[in-house]
Amino acid sequence: MSSFIIEGGHSLEGEITPQGAKNEALEVICAVLLTKEEVVIENIPDILDVNNLISLLRDMGVEVKRLEKACYSFKAENIDLEYTHTQEFMEKSAVLRGSIMIIGPLLARFGYAAVPKPGGDKIGRRRLDTHFNGIMKLGAELIFDEKKQLFTLSAKKLRGCYVLLDEASITGTANLLMTAVLAEGETTIYNAACEPYVEQLSRMLVRMGAKIEGIGSNRITVCGVTRLSGCRHRLLPDMIEIGSFIGMAAMTASEMTIKDVSVQHLGIIPESFRRLGITVEQRNDDLYIPRQEKYTIESFLDGSILTLADAPWPGLTPDLLSVMLVVATKAEGCVLIHQKMFESRLFFVDKLIDMGAQIILCDPHRATVIGLGKRFRLRGMTMTSPDIRAGISLLIAAMSAKGKSTIHNIDQIDRGYENIDERLNRLGACIERTN
Numbered sequence: 001m002s003s004f005i006i007e008g009g010h011s012l013e014g015e016i017t018p019q020g021a022k023n024e025a026l027e028v029i030c031a032v033l034l035t036k037e038e039v040v041i042e043n044i045p046d047i048l049d050v051n052n053l054i055s056l057l058r059d060m061g062v063e064v065k066r067l068e069k070a071c072y073s074f075k076a077e078n079i080d081l082e083y084t085h086t087q088e089f090m091e092k093s094a095v096l097r098g099s100i101m102i103i104g105p106l107l108a109r110f111g112y113a114a115v116p117k118p119g120g121d122k123i124g125r126r127r128l129d130t131h132f133n134g135i136m137k138l139g140a141e142l143i144f145d146e147k148k149q150l151f152t153l154s155a156k157k158l159r160g161c162y163v164l165l166d167e168a169s170i171t172g173t174a175n176l177l178m179t180a181v182l183a184e185g186e187t188t189i190y191n192a193a194c195e196p197y198v199e200q201l202s203r204m205l206v207r208m209g210a211k212i213e214g215i216g217s218n219r220i221t222v223c224g225v226t227r228l229s230g231c232r233h234r235l236l237p238d239m240i241e242i243g244s245f246i247g248m249a250a251m252t253a254s255e256m257t258i259k260d261v262s263v264q265h266l267g268i269i270p271e272s273f274r275r276l277g278i279t280v281e282q283r284n285d286d287l288y289i290p291r292q293e294k295y296t297i298e299s300f301l302d303g304s305i306l307t308l309a310d311a312p313w314p315g316l317t318p319d320l321l322s323v324m325l326v327v328a329t330k331a332e333g334c335v336l337i338h339q340k341m342f343e344s345r346l347f348f349v350d351k352l353i354d355m356g357a358q359i360i361l362c363d364p365h366r367a368t369v370i371g372l373g374k375r376f377r378l379r380g381m382t383m384t385s386p387d388i389r390a391g392i393s394l395l396i397a398a399m400s401a402k403g404k405s406t407i408h409n410i411d412q413i414d415r416g417y418e419n420i421d422e423r424l425n426r427l428g429a430c431i432e433r434t435n
């Protein structure tokens with residue numbers, strides 16, 4: 001197990017470019033299974049979750065070539081469906097939640113798909129009903145082997161229909177979308193997730209020959225085609241990493257320029273940090289964070305405490321609430337963090353409390369942060385990263401703390417952040433990786 005040893009108190013200075021979007025990468029890499037022709041994807045982040053998915057597809061028979069840094073070619077001409085029955089496939093896909101999105105492409109193209117119950121972050125219930133209920137409405141039959149924890153779907157023919165999703169699930173929408181593009185007739189997906197990454201997947205599928213209307217909205221109409229061709233696609237910058245850098249700059253009183261962020265795809269993320277008192281300036285397609293020794297949380301117009309809550313796009317992404325919670329510990333004022341989607345994601349706050357933060361965990365979904373500004377500074381300690389987003393939040397806390405901190409289980413951080421220690425050290429951080 002790898003660990004980070006962090007010497008806190010170092011301010012950062014300089015420019016940093018965000019990696020390609022992790023969540024988009026998992027979607028579009030699964031989509032290469034829809035065609036036997038070559039698909040080239042650019043700006044792929046070199047992180048554990050993405051590398052594990054690429055390895056899984058390679059084992060399934062996808063021809064994978066690394067053309068240059070962050071650019072890969074995929075050709076899924078000869079897929080070995082028998083491999084999906086092996087113990088090796090079960091073990092590899094079970095640890096990767098993104099593997100659930102191979103179901104749609106395999107079912108659409110071959111009429112059969114099998115995948116074990118996926119893993120991923122332990123942040124509460126992450127049900128799969130939205131995926132399977134939508135796909136079954138298109139004509140698939142689902143069998144769950146409880147002993148093997150294996151889902152199997154099969155269909156002689158998929159037919160388009162009207163599907164009203166019970167939740168605006170991002171991966172559920174992506175899976176259903178990839179199933180519908182090769183189904184016979186028209187499929188309407190209502191209450192669809194409309195995050196930029198789903199929009200990116202839709203535009204990639206259109207370049208492959210799919211017929212999709214309503215891209216970027218919560219009502220998507222798909223007219224099925226008989227085959228898809230290859231294409232070239234470039235990932236957006238990762239909005240979660242961009243938000244993490246904003247929080248990092250604020251907590252360490254750093255001057256930072258985040259390059260090429262694709263501002264139009266960030267939604268309310270910059271404004272949400274501004275509500276915490278952080279100055280975020282847009283300079284063309286870059287974000288500039290000036291050095292701030294202090295920042296003050298806004299209140300609502302009636303004087304009540306500010307609440308930051310996650311919501312489906314264009315609301316605030318839940319993946320950044322952990323970062324915002326940490327950032328608030330150094331602010332002047334109070335904020336209520338309301339994590340609606342996952343009931344275990346706030347459980348890392350006990351580590352922040354041990355570091356000296358004043359946080360009241362109201363229930364599994366809500367925490368009140370009492371920021372003490374310059375009167376307060378976190379103290380270094382030893383802790384363990386429970387998931388990707390809590391991991392980066394603890395790293396931010398350790399970078400701002402007094403003294404040294406150790407974070408164990410940093411494989412969790414590596415799942416979502418590319419060479420984060422090396423990139424931050426170039427800006428002035430003091431992070432040592434140990435085994």
